[in-house]
Amino acid sequence: MKHTKIIALLLCIVMAAATLLGCTGGTDTPVTTPDAGQQGGTQTNAPDGGSTGQPSTGDVKYKEEIVIAMADEFTTIDPMETTAETNQIVQDCTHDLLTDTNLTTMQNEGELVDHWEMLAPDHWRFVLKDNVTFHDGTILNVDDVEFTFQRAAEKSTTANYMAKISEFIKVDDLTFEVKLLAGDVDFNYTMAANSLAILSKEAFETMPEEDAIKIGTGPWVFEEFVSGDYVSLVRFEGSTLYPVPNTKRLVFRMIPEASARMIALENGEVDVIMTPNATDYSRLTESDDLQLITETGRTQNFVGFNLQNPDCIVTDPVFRQAVAYGIDKDEMVIAAWDGYAQVSTSMMCRDMGYYADIEGIPYDPEKAQQLFDQCGATGKTLHLVTSDAAHRTKMAENFQAQMKKYGITITVEFMQNSALTELNTSDGTTSGVELYIASWTPGKNADYMFRNPLHSTGGRNYSHLMDPEIDALIDAAVAETDTTKRAEMYKELQERITCEIIPWVPIAQPTLTLGAAKGVTGALLHPGLVHQFKMIERVIED
Amino acid sequence: MSEKAIEKQKDLILDVKNLNVRFETDDGIVRAVNGLDLEIERGHAIGLVGETGAGKTTTALALLRLVPDPPGVVECEKLELDGRDVLGMGIKELEKVRGKDISMIFQDPMTALNPVFTVGDQIAESIFLHEDVSYVEAQKRAVAMLELVGIPGERAGEYPHQFSGGMKQRVVIAIALACHPQLLIADEPTTALDVTIQAQVLDLMKNLRQQYQTSLIMITHDLGIVAEICDEVAVMYAGNIVEKGTLEDVFNRTKHPYTEGLFNSLPNIRDRKAMLTPIKGLMPDPTSLPEGCPFSPRCPYAGEDCTAPQVVRNISATHFVRCCAYDRPGFHIERKER
């Protein structure tokens, strides 16, 4: 009897092990890791959503419903209540902005605005497009814009934009002028903020707020929202600004796990998936039924230093230089993004206006070791904080390993993103931060790229750089109207920041990706991850 | 010739030959019943007497084939109930016999009733199982049965915890007698009860037995009860019957040294000052019984011959004893005067 129990035990273990091995038996298939250079080719995307894509009648058949798997939860349709990308992606389908970034050309263009004119840096005139229909059938006019601005002024998420405006002048039904408190040559970019989507004044006057907020001008009409599960939209049959989509229904499903999203895509449960795992890229490109949609990213990831930390070696420029020489960025790109990222040489993002292709600091381990020894960093222990986002944790772990080679121990602390933001924006002399890993997506203009993270008054100056010369240079560049001179200034800024001051070491710009079923077109990738699905469609073959 | 005639005359309700029960446990094999033979005539009441651990209850369970298996192993040459072979019965047949032809009353009424069913249901279940009646009818008869054992019929809907010990035992009796079995085994039915209640329950059993002409095996260690209720007595020791006979035979013509010891250890009602003479020693460990007579280590008359296997000796037609000392010339035992 005793024996039977032992046998039973062994049997169970064997059975369990067999089941487990059965599940993972597919590990033998060799999967090649793509190298960083391979990913340049962008998959075919639909042409600019605004002009083409007329529903072709006749032989082409479109899938009636497209399901997009999102990583995060949708929470609200109210554009002024949120800055979360997931919400903005959905809102982008239902609501429109005065101006928007054309994701194909990356230029700021009018969306609801037909054209605009800068009368003076503090005086702007906008002319709306004619005959734009809201979901409730009313036609867009200046009153709707004014109403939207008034509402935005009362909302804390948008108040800062409205605070710039001193006066709103209605010229006629389609024309309005805006006077600003201070000159801003980039005011048209402000109007591209997703939270400033134009709402229908009449809807708010005739309907309860929770219904009125759903009324926009976009080609999709809000249908249903099941918290934590999905949000669904139906096409706007009366759409005038955009053509009526070929897809009848658009569903955004929330699947937090990347691997689960991938499986759902393969099983045909969904048509498009957000942020697939890097390990699934090859699966997507090699499959006959799937595709990987890529776009060059515009998010700069970097290892930063707190320059105000009173007693830490990170304030020593030699140390920072040593780190810059010491990081093997190619290796980090493989570790963090499986190779799907573009190594940065400059602190500025590639593909932005005024980007100068500077050489930066190359990887040179001997030099790094020499510099580390010189500043006495070898043998020291430093603390690095970053958020718990997957690629950042991987960067941190790889950085830790790389620094170990130089005899420097890095302890790592992951925190929730808002905690990291709070810590990094608090007083640098007392925050205790030594090193950090963060990223920066300058969605707008060049000034934004430099001012926010590097100006002493910048909102995201995590490195706490307080350099009057840099401040002056940033201020001078934004006021410069001569583009050649402005370009020179930005080049100087890039070189000084990247090679001399080094408040951070730029690592890479990860490639933007979407996974999709074959036949899906019309998805436009956004550097800030607010991808556009307005004109998404999927051709099906009989 | 005459023996055969006697045999024919005998109307046996129960006939057991060479019953062996052993329990195979981690600590060894416990031999609870060893080669027991038992015959009971219809309508007779036999008292099965012995110390705790003598194998009385196990014997009873073996008769119903209720010895838990594992660890219990039952081996038997012959087990006939009312002429029918119980040994060869399939489980279905057996279930029909249990409760119908042979019933059992258990020792502890506190635990013998299922706490989550009403007493009415518990009695009715037996009737419903064995008689061809509807459940409503079965319940009606259960109420009647309750009243028969002296419990008001309206209490049929109550649960066991609402009854006192004596009342519970009455319910147990009602369950056992619900289908008028031919043979009733009562396993120390009064041990767990107060003395006054004991008398009532015994009276009840006596009356009911007479009413239904039920044969009875009364398991007890109380010789008083045996004297009151039974016609015959079988004395058990270490898993076997050492002496069997009529009341007269065993009580007045005691033959086995162990029976003698039992009587000697009883308090003398007439002389309360007299010292008790308990049997020396303890029951042998059932995992390692001594060879031959199991009582020999405690027996004042033990001799060399006791280690040999014991054979039954007929003292008279009704009186048997399992003791080799009677092969010794002139052997007799000494019983204290009562």
Add this chain to the structure above:
Amino acid sequence: MFRYIIKRILMMIPVLLGVSFVVYYLMDLAPGDIIAQMAPQDATPEQIEMMREELGMNGSVFERYFRYLGKLVQGDLGTSLSQKRPVMELFLERFPVTVELAFGSILVAILISVPLGIAAATHHRTWLDGTSMVTAMLGVSMPSFWLGLLLIMLFALKLGWLPSGGREGFAALILPALTLGANQAGSLTRITRSSMLDVIRQDYLRTARAKGVSEKQVIRKHALKNALIPIITVFGSTLGGAFGGAIMIETVFSWPGVGRLTVRAINDRDMTLATGCIIMFTMFMTLTILLVDIAYAFVDPRIKARYSK
């Protein structure tokens, strides 16, 4: 009985208040707050102050807590800071989804554990007993999220029989319920077995057998009903465990339940939502245990008698 229930419900109140304070305070201790999460990248300090006031996040933690408590005692859980919707509404929207999962898993657990436990008990010390117990033990010992991943690999990916996640149709419930149920089944099997072993030794089963009740009926009718009593007592805690375990399972299977909502709320530092959800969660768990206790009375007449006294 009624008075007893009222008493139990009243006793819940201080516990829930305690829970609210503990969670609220822990959330406040946590670095980072909702403002940092919600503010635009280029928000001004004034704007941040404005948001703080708008969300009622100004003042010391005690001030804020007592403001929150003032509403709480009136049954108002407040508004979610991140989603700007009443917490109660959000909770009630998601809770049935978790209940579905929890009950699904309990059903799976019962379907596995009761037969397994009974088989183990009735075949005490045989290979069946050993196998059942080790299987049960494995169920308890496996990290549920790991089992979930393995099941997804097998059934969703390799075989393609079941969806990998989401909540569309009955099929979507199977894997999460199985994963969570396997975990619950472990402890339930052990309890069923020991409870059954206890009952099997009882004299009243012998009485039933002696009556001529068939072995099947003895187990199903006489033994099971008695064995159920201790099983039901742990049912409350099993259900509690299922709710707790649902948090991990919801993450693995993209199950849009209240567990995921709560984890998200904690990560977002959405104090009202996190606190509200946990209070409601705790309340439902306590109520479930109360319900189980009442159900217990119905199975066991002895206990029912005690209540009515």
Add this chain to the structure above:
Amino acid sequence: MLLLTRASKRAIRSEVNAVETVKRKFTAAELQQYKKRSMFGEVWRNYKKSPSAMIGLVVLVIIIVVAIVAQFIYDYDTDIVQQNIKERFQTPSAEHPFGTDQYGRDVLTRVLYGAKYSLAVGIVSVAISCVLGSSLGLIAGYYGGFTENLILRVCEVFAGIPSVLLGIAIMSAFGQSIVVLMFAIGLVYVPMFARTARAAVLPVRDQEYIEAARVSGVGDLKIIFGHVLPNAMSPIIVQVTMGVANGILTASSLSFLGLGVPVPAPEWGAMLSGGREFIRDYGYLTLFPGLAIMITVLVFNLMGDGLRDALDPKLKQ
């Protein structure tokens, strides 16, 4: 055997009484010592009878030995921290029996080296909850009244919050580190121990020998630790064993949610969490740490089961 034990226990108990009241020279501690020793032998004899419990014990010893040996044969800096990107994702081979992970680190090394984290988290956290919870439970059970009520209510508060959520909240509040993890899990299981200890004390509280000790002026603390605690010992020991199993599981859950031991420590839950992304192509990355967790937890559960049977021989009847 059982009867004997019970009888001997009863005998010892009355002996204690007699000694306490008649002549106090014979200290209770000495008698307890005697009792404990005999109890230990008895328990061990019972424990040995269960093959599964013995397997559990043997495997645990192996795990502990492995955890210790791994600290000597592997160097933290070179084997754990260092990465080797060029050799990432190597499927199990002779050179790397468990393969290599996404950073090219040997998985076997990490699994072996990581044993100490899971064991440490499980054991230390349970030690915390055991000491804290049992003391609270003993105090509650011994003093009764208001103290008991207060302790019970507070425990109910912490028991009411689902353990993973409470763990997440504590980890969020105090930051990510192995010490916080231990305390978080420790705190989560305090109510369980408090309840167990209290339940064990209640029947003993009014026993005569406690009364006798109290009357003869023995201090409360001495009574609690000298007389009451030994009686609560068996359920607490079982609880501790099972608690370690639960602690390891909860720790792995928190690690899986990204709230565990900081990188690059090869805690199994964190390894699982890291490998989850690659489960389809490199399933061994989750398989081995998952198996390691399962086996370790199983071992503690088997031992807990064995101990329960050994300490409570009623079931063996």
